[in-house]
Structures are given as C-alpha cells and as structure tokens.
Amino acid sequence: MEVTRKNFKETLPLISESIDKADFLVIDTEFTGLINGRDVSIFDTPQEYYTTLLNGSSDFLLIQYGLCAFYWDDLEKHYRNDAYNFYLFPRGRPGPEKMFLCQSSSLDFLAAQGFDFNKLIKEGISYMTEPIETKLRENLTERQNRMNNENEAITIPEEHRNQIEDICKKVREFLNDDTEEEIEIDKCNAFVRRLLFQELGTRFKNEAFVETKVLENKDRVLRVTRLTSANDGKSRDTQKKEKEWEEFEEAVGFSKVARMISQSEKLVIGHNMLLDMLHTLNHFFQPLPSDYESFKEFAHCMFPRLLDTKYLSSLPPFKDKVNSSVLQHLLTTLSEPPFSLSKVECAAGRGYSRADAKAHEAGYDAYVTGLCFLAMQAHLARMRGDSSSRVPSPDSPLLKPFLNKLFLSRTAHQDSPYINLTGPEPTPSRDHVFHLTFPKDWQRNDINQLFSAFGQITVQFLDDTSALVALSRKDLAKTVTRAFANNSRISIVPYVKYKLLTSKSASQYQNERREDSSEKLMKYSTDNTLARRGIVSDSNATRAPEKSRERSNSVSLTETQPARKRSSSGVFKIEEVSPPKKAELIKISENETRNSSEVVSNGRRKHSDCAKETVTEKTKQMNNVIEKFDSDSKVECVTAFKEIDNWD
Amino acid sequence: MEVTRKNFKETLPLISESIDKADFLVIDTEFTGLINGRDVSIFDTPQEYYTTLLNGSSDFLLIQYGLCAFYWDDLEKHYRNDAYNFYLFPRGRPGPEKMFLCQSSSLDFLAAQGFDFNKLIKEGISYMTEPIETKLRENLTERQNRMNNENEAITIPEEHRNQIEDICKKVREFLNDDTEEEIEIDKCNAFVRRLLFQELGTRFKNEAFVETKVLENKDRVLRVTRLTSANDGKSRDTQKKEKEWEEFEEAVGFSKVARMISQSEKLVIGHNMLLDMLHTLNHFFQPLPSDYESFKEFAHCMFPRLLDTKYLSSLPPFKDKVNSSVLQHLLTTLSEPPFSLSKVECAAGRGYSRADAKAHEAGYDAYVTGLCFLAMQAHLARMRGDSSSRVPSPDSPLLKPFLNKLFLSRTAHQDSPYINLTGPEPTPSRDHVFHLTFPKDWQRNDINQLFSAFGQITVQFLDDTSALVALSRKDLAKTVTRAFANNSRISIVPYVKYKLLTSKSASQYQNERREDSSEKLMKYSTDNTLARRGIVSDSNATRAPEKSRERSNSVSLTETQPARKRSSSGVFKIEEVSPPKKAELIKISENETRNSSEVVSNGRRKHSDCAKETVTEKTKQMNNVIEKFDSDSKVECVTAFKEIDNWD
Secondary structure, three states, rough: OOOOOHHHHHHHHHHHHHHHHHEEEEOOOEEEOOOOEEEOOOOOOOOHHHHHHHHHHEOOEEEEEEEEEEEEEEEOEEEEEEEEEEEEOOOOOOOOEEEEEEEHHHHHHHHOOOOOOHHHHHOEEEEOOOHHHHHHEEEEEHHHHHHHHHHOOOOHHHHHHHHHHHHHHHHHHHHHOOOOOOOEEEOOHHHHHHHHHHHHHHHHOEEEEEEEOOOOOOEEEEEEEEEOOOHHHHHHHHHHHHHHHHHHHHHEEEEEHHHHHHHHOOOEEEOOOOOHHHHHHHHOOOOOOOOHHHHHHHHHHHHEEEEEEHHOOOOOOOOOOOOOOOHHHHHHHHOOOOOOOOHHHHOOOOOOHHOOOOOOOHHHHEEEHHHHHHHHHHHHHOOOOOOOOOOOOOOOOOHHHHEEEEOOOOOOOOOEEEEEEEOOOOOOOOOEEEEEOOOOOOHHHHHHHHHHOOOEEEEEEEEEEEEEEEEHHHHHHHHHHHHHHOOOOOOOEEEHHHHHHHHHHHHHHHHHHHHHHHHHHOOOOOOOHEEEOOOOOOOOOOOOOOOOOOHHHHHHHHOOOOEEEEEEOOOOOOOOOOOOOOOOOOOOOOOOOEOOOOOOOOOOOEEOOOOOOOOOOOHHHHOOOOOOOOOOOOHHHHHHHHHOOOOO | OOOOOOOOHHHHHHHHHHHOOOEEEEEEEEOOOOOOOOOOOOOHHHHHHHHHHHHHHHEEEEEEEEEEEEEEEEEEEEEEEEEEEEEEOOOOOOOOOEEEEEEEHHHHHHHOOOOOOHHHHOEEEEEEOOHHHHHHHHHHHHHHHHHHHHHOOOOHHHHHHHHHHHHHHHHHHHHHHOOOOOEEEOOOHHHHHHHHHHHHHHHOOOEEEEEEOOOOOOOOOEEEEEOOOOOOOHHHHHHHHHHHHHHHHHHOOOHHHHHHHHHHHOOOEEOOOOHHHHHHHHOOOOOOOHHHHHHHHHHHOOOOEEEEEEHHHOOOOOOOOOOOHHHHHHHHOOOOOOOHHHHHEOOOOOOOOOHHHOOOOHHHHHHHHHHHHHHHHHHHHOOOOOOOOOOOOOEEEOOOOOOOOOEHHHHHHHOOEEOOOOOOOOOOOOOOOEEEEEEOOHHHHHHHOOOHHHHHEEEEEEEEEEEEEEEHHHHHHHEEEOOOOOOOOEEEEEEEHHHHHHHHHHHHHHHHHHHHHHHHHHOOOOOOHHHHHHOOOOOOOOOOOOOOOOOOOOHOOOOOOOEEEEEEOOEEEOOOOOOOOOOOOOOOOOOOOOOOOOOEEEEEEOOOOOOEOOOOOOHHHOOOOOOOOOOOOOOOOHHHHHHHHOOO
C-alpha cells in the first residue's frame, strides 16, 4: 500500500493495527546517497565503521520507507503480510526546513528503478526528530499565546505610504459595498503584505478578517473577508490555531510510525540493515551520538529486537549454500532446495505477493526480506526437528544468537562481521597487517613481488606512496619487519603502531570535521527572533507537550548498560555523555594521506570507487575525478553499496 | 524548446546558430537550493557578499538552464526569440559522480511550479568544469592505450572456482552449438563478473567477445557474443573505444553550450543574475576562486558583457515607477504606460510567446527578462530621442553605464547595490553602525527605547545578547558612544572596530571551513588506482585533448586588469593567485556568535529565515529550528530569495 501525505492521516490507524497484530516487522529504506567522503576500509573496527558512516551518511535524506508486517493466520496456518510503502519528504512548510545531500548516481539508480521523484517532493510525508518536535511544539504554543497579546507596530516607510493608503481605500470600498464576501490583494511583496496585515488589522478590526493565502503556485496573496458578527473574528482565530496544530501534526508525520514500531518492541528485521537503522534513528528519533557505545545503547533502547538477514545468511548453515546475498539473489537461492519459501498471502490491497516484483521499492524489498527470513528460520527449525511454520519468540534459542547484530558488509570478509548492540564485538588481531611506504613509481606488481616470500597479500592503497598490506599467512607476520629492515626503498610499520602514530592528530581533526559538517549541512534555519520573543518562563501552553511512552528498561536492556534514561518527552538521554575516546577514534589523518581505492584481497579488486580525496589545494582538485568510462567492476559499489558492497 | 539528453546532440547546431544570430542572449537558472548557513547581512560589503554566497551556495546543483536568444528581424523590424530550456543533471555515469546539496523548500517550490524531477534525473544533460574535462580526457586516452597492452591477472579464489568453471563450461557449449548468436550471464556479483571477464577473455579469446551490458533497471550482466571472423574482435574493440568517446562527449554535455555563450562575447542579460553567474562559472568553467578580485577577473573574462535587469530597474528613471522588481511584477509594470512592451515573435516551436505563461521555467523566465530589458532600453532610448526599436551595441553610451554590474539584492537597500566586475565598488561609510551587547531579557522594544534619542534605527540581531544597530540619522553617529558610556547594562562598539576585533580569528576559521566543506561536498570519487596505473609519461593518445578557443584579451578586458591568462585548454588562470586577504575577509566568528534572524530596518522585518546556527553542542541543536507555523512574512525569503529577497 502506497502512503503519501494525501492518505497518511487516514492510514495511520491501519498501520497501528498491522503493527499490533504482527509476529514480526520488516523494514527497508531508500536514501538520496550512500557515502560521502572516505569510505569504510577493510581493516576498520566496528567502531571506526560506525564513525565513518556517521560522518559520511547522515547528511543524506531518507526518502522511502518500507514497512511490512507479517502476521499469523491461525485458520490457514500461514503468514499474511500488510505492507506500506511510504514516500518521505521533510518539506520546509509545515515543518523545519532541511538541507540534505544527494549523490547523483544514487538518484540515477532510483530513477531507473521507477522511483517517482515528483511524487516524493509533492506528496512525501514530513518527519522530524523528537527534540525538534518538542521544540516546535513549545514554540507554537508560545507564539499562539503571544498572538493574543502582542502586536508590535511597524512604522510605514515613506515610499510605501501611497500604496498602503490606496489599498486601505479599496478595502473600505469593498466593506461599504455589500456585494462580495471577500477580496484578494495580490502583487504585493512580503514586506508590503506585512504592513497591510498590520494596517488593515488595525483599521478594520471588527469589520474584516485578514489572512495570507498560499496559491497553488506558492504565490502569496492577502485575503480580506467580511466579518458578519462580532464573534466571527474570534472563532476565526480559534480556527486558525487549530489549523496550525493540524499542520504541526502533519509535520511530525512519519516519525509517528517510526515511534510506533519502536514502542511495539517487536522483532524488526532488515537486510543489510545498518544504514537503515542509522537513518531511522537519526531522522525520526534523535541525532546519532558520536560516541560508539552511546550509539549502541541508543539503538538497542529504541529497537530492542533486531535481526539482519544478511548477517543470518552469512553464517552456517547458509553460508556455503548462498553464493550471493544480494537480496534478489538470496530470494532465488532460498526458493530452491534444500530451502523453500513459505506461503505468505495478503488481504487485497494490503500487502504484496511475489508477482508484484517491484524490486527496490522499499515496501517490496521489506516483503522479500520477510520471505527470506521465513525460509531461513524454517530451515533452522527443521534442522532442530521442529516443523512448525510459525516464527518462535525472538528470545527463543533458535533466534537469540542472531539478535541485535548488524552486518558490516565492508569488513565482514576480512574479520569484523557485525556490530553487536548488546555486547562487545570480536577484536581481531592486526598483527599480520602493515603500513608500507614505497617509491612513487611502484605499481601493484612491485608490492606483490616484494612480499612474494610471504604468500598471498591483501593491499589497500592509501596514496601514491603508501598502502596497507595484510598477509594471508598470519604465521609469517613476525618475520616481516626484520626481512625488510635493510631495504632502503621501502619502510614498513606494523598496523597497530601506524594507527597509534596517526590517531592523535586524526581524532582531533575528525572531531572538528564532524562538528563543522553537522553544523553546515543538517542545520535547520533558525528564527532566533521568535525564540527570543517567544520563550516565556512559565509555559501555560494551550496544548501541553504530549506525554510520550516510557519503556520499561528491564525488557530491552542487558545487565551491562550504564545509566541512561528517557526524558518525559520520550527523549533518550545518556547521563554524562563521554566524549569520543580518543585512543579508539583511530583514523588515518585525512589531511595527510589519500585513502585510496584499491583493495586487493587474494588478487581481488574491491570497491574502486568512493575513495576519499582530501587534498585541498585547488590545483589538485582535478585529481578528484573518477575515471568512469571503464566497462566493468567499478560502478556497482556506488549505486548498489547496500546490496553488493561485498563480493558475494 | 525543451532540451534533454535525448535531443541534446541534434539540438546543438540549432543552439549554435541561435547564439550566432542573436543581438543579445538572456539566461536564467534554477537550483536545488539558495543558501546554506549564514546568509548575507545588510552591512556586508560586496566582497563579503561574494564570500558568503561562495560558501553557502556553491554546493547546490544547477538543474535547469534557460537560454533565450533575441535576434533582429530586419524585414518585420522587430525581435524574434529562440528559447531553450535545458534540464541538467550530472549523473555519475558517464561523467563524474557528484555530491550536491538540496534545500527542501526549494525543491518544494519548484515542484509547485510544475518542475519535472523525474525528467531531470532520467533525462537531464550532464556537464562538468574544464579542469575535470581535461583530466577525464587524459584518463580515458591513457586507459584506452593501456587496455591494449596490459591485463593483470587475478588469481581465482578457491570459493569461486566451481562457479567460474561451470560458467566456462556453459560458454564452451554455447560456442560449440551453433544456434544462438549470444548468451547472457546473470546473477553474478561484480567480483565474479570481473573474474569471468578475465577467464572467458583468456580461454575464448578468438571465439567470443565478452562485454558488460547494463539492463534497463541498472542490473549488469555479462554478454558473450560469438566471433565470426578473426578481425571481428578487433573492430569490436574499436567500436568500444568510439562508444567511450561518445559517452565522454555526452558527459561534457551542457558545458559546451555555456562555453559557446562565453565565446560569443555577446551581451548576456539576466534578472538578479548574481547566483546564475556564480553557478554558471562554477559548474561549467572552473571552481570559483576564494579571492574576490580573482572572481571579478574570472567572471569578466568569461562573460565580458553582462547586464542585470534588476539592477537596471533599481535606477532612475525606473526606480520610482517600479513598485516591485519581482520579475513577473516588473513585466506587468513595463507593459503599462509610460512603458510598453516591444513586439517579439518566434518561429513555431523555437521560442516563447507571452501566452505560454510558464513562470519559473528557466527558459520562459529568460524570455520574460528579455522582454523587460527591451521595454526598459526602449524607454531609455525614447528619453534620448531615439525611436529605433533595435538594441544598440552594448558598448554604446545608452547601455554602457549598466554593464557588468551585478545587483546585490540583500544589501542594495542599505548602501551596497552591486558588484562591479570592471572596477571598484562604492565604499559606504559604516560610521553610523554599532555593535551592541545587551541583557538577555531584552526585546526589540528595549533597543528601540535605548536609541529613542537618535531617530529611527536598523537592528540586525546576532544572538540573544548582541546586535548590530544602524542609525538613519548619520549625523548623530559621533555622539552615540559617549551617550552610552555610563550605561552599565549595555556596551557599544563602533562597527569598524568590532569587525577588526572579530576578523582575525574569523578569517582563519573561515578559511578552514571553506577548505573542509569543498573537500567534503563537491568532491568527485577518485579511482587512484587507475590514476596510479594509468599515468604513462608519454601521452601518445588516440585522441589528443582538443585545443580550446583562446579569446583575444584585448576585447574583453579593461586596462586595469592584472596578469592572467588562459591555458591551452581554455582554462582561466591567475598568475600567482594571492590567498584571501585576511584583513578583508572580515567575518563574524561563527563559533562564537549566532547570526540571528531578524533584521529590522525602520521597523521593517526582514528575512527571518536562512539564519546561521553554529552552536555545535548537541543539546543546542534543537534551537536550530525555525518556527514555521507563522502565517506570514517568513517563508518567502527561502523559497523565492532570487526574486523577492529584497522588499520591493
């Protein structure tokens, strides 16, 4: 079911009902871009992975949200699905103005899948975070209170007096002449409208009601309506206020759905869902924290039961049988023995069936992810001798091992497969990884030759004269430094030492960068004046901020959680948020090194795109160009990072 | 005439012809946003104005370009117009991947005007700057040379051997069996395709041709075609190279039109054209220089004859008769006495007529701007006793005074009306402006009262406790500091002193910011690997970089120009570009002050939006919200800055 601003309000109860009756929910999202700047490197820790996505992804917009609720039909003994495909667009009015980033290849990709950008912009549902919602609610309440009392008069500048007087005269004539109910005053700029608002309001207070009317083409005119009784004016004020609250609720928009999903505490499933979760938290709940542990707590608090089907499919018994975990490929694999797809139906117009085949529509992808999950969980159950088709509780032994682990597609094939939201991740050794500096004229083959005595190597170029090199024969790691001690053309440093050397300045730089970019990009326009005028110390609001749910902590949290709480408005708070731990925020100093594009693993070529170019001088900007006219192997990682960003 | 990638190539000769025969050209553009971050303040100098737009606007995308060529019909004795409305979208392939910013209200506004975003993304014409074009041309040349010689083999990883062998077997069978001409190999991820490319290429070198095919939905498959003769393979390679060059030319795209306009050296007209010019230079020629004088030279070198109709309409004899210089309002004004619109016709399908009424379509707005220009120049000519309908040479006394001055709509009503591309601008005194610090509980009225003895004041709030205050009675300026010397609740500093105090740290910060943001946003993905491998020292290219035009300097330059030159590829170069002059790069330190939203001039309320919020702590982010539920006077300046960003 497609949901836009046109049918959002009437669909909300249906969505609520779908969530309530579901055994599990599946989500999928579409963005305006994937990664800006440095991409994740194959040696990154989960924490570095998170930090990289935080810096590189959070300025993109979430433009489509798929929600598919799977509920059990106890008569027919199979699942049925209710699916919703939401178009999301946080237009400036009503709601906060938003700056966001786009990646041209991502939009190109979506357009090729039939994504309707006109519908997006015209009919997309608005959304906002909880702190923004709270603030806007307060502002509106205060402004409405103020509206009654205050009316700061503006002196009419000399050059506008004639025009104002002319219009006042026209309005006087309109009021005297009893034929029309209203007149419109057009071709005034905003300032003249402001003056007229004041002058007409003062002069014809009990005779006319003045309001701004936004035409179809966004032009604004003043509409003057005749008042028929003394009370009419008052009720119009009330109507206006009610309309403002309606607009406010419309601006909160999709965030309500996201919070309903959160509040349900149900099993929420996604395929390669890390970016989906980051955007969900960042756009509908709160800005993502820079501290990794805070993020894990925050995510787990909001979504206590997550399951990533890409992670599931990367583990035995699926690992060996799944050649490609690209969603559509996975579905094909799981529809053939030894697997089989479960029967899933839907009420007419409420969900998808396989015949729809709308790949990359978020709602359909959510539906397909649900089918994949059902096939995999049925396979697992059969292996345990259980023939039930219904999914057990997420806390059951069957599913528990897979819960709350978000797949890390870029590093999974190295040695860092997931973010564990409820505990620590594996800490793989980096003893077999080295930072190599080499002469500028060296090619990949020269590095191969250098290491020929050490077996196969993985190379990640950093710039023209340096690279990270990993041995596949880890047992030989200890001999490397010594072996090259007398080689004057190159220098080699163990990875851990290299990271320590670069971390100090880099973490500093990274912090500055982060602050600066969040400032620059996702900032909302501010009307400080209103804030200045508006904030009255006692808040006798006409409508108090809604009490938001408070979730019982005991359900969703592991024992090891530090103190954190929800505020009364549902805001997640970490007590004493610690700054990013410098020692852990290990980064390649981006001012010094170019983080290059080639990653060769056993001779594989990986992700040649998305490289970070941080050389800042203008003369070097032209180097920041990807040679796009290659016939193969480079463009996929941009357009389809989400699905085929790892090589199987 | 609408131009997309579908008809661009065949339309180019028509465009060239239109430019050649035109007396003057009119342009108009549409962007994905107007200003990000701090907006121009009413006390900014032209240089500060430029720097603010450079930082706040250049990350938006130019998505529609209107070009209207007015040419003289000597038989009928009136003008005719050829108009082109280009949809522009620099898709990632072919051409460089691009990151760009959008402002939700701008997209919302364009959508309301009927802008077709689906057409934009699917059919938009690509473009690139000259340095990028040069670099891409070199890369492609080098890569094609390399293609013949080099073929680095990848060892097939254990886990992929079976799959590769299976497919090789299938291809063998296809080649043995003579029924089909080609087969497609699908459901392979990019890495497997890379392996297959290599293996199939090696094993079936003389029997089959392997290429990547991009399906409608952007999926990629390998296509294996039977070779019928030994030469077939070779000619296919040649075909492939030719196709790559075709794609390259398509990627250069609209930049060719922009450069044709530049090369024509004709009079180029726009309405409020500063942003149009900035985007034109930045997207199709070269990244804008941070140095203001370099910008002026650069702009003047590329477009030696510019005329801004908004500037023209702000001067006598138009000033007093034009109530609003919003383009549509101006047209209405100029169609009534004492003005009159000239007759302008068009060949069928080649231009606009007034009946089209497609306001905010770039091509139509360009056409309307041309009509306005014709009406104003005819009025000027009549005043001089000249009844000719044909526009005189731009270098004639009639037009020369208005040439190469770009209107500054934000500051024009204060005292800084234009950027002069061919000389210095007026340097208005700031003696009557003061920086005021006041108690936090103060409202606008408190400031009014404070200054009640000094006549009307203009207030621009900076944050909760500071503002800039300008006296309209400049003669009283000298008495201000003394008058408040004993007032302990406030402190007051002359504007010039305040700027000096803040400039040091601010210019530093600003420079860092600029580097960082240009890095972060407009960066192109880089394939350093290719660059690494590709750059062979001698460039025996299959196609040498095209020689680009060199313009005679003598025509376009005033005598006062410092040394600058064009490179052989048409690149504009300033010899020894000096760094931004610190003393001039005077900015409010954005880390310290919030640049607030209200500007009150004679009690006027201006541009409450677009304010810069630079407080970086998370807890303050919620302040970054504009209260958008007001009924009037705030939203226009975002959605229609270009037209009604000043109040008349």
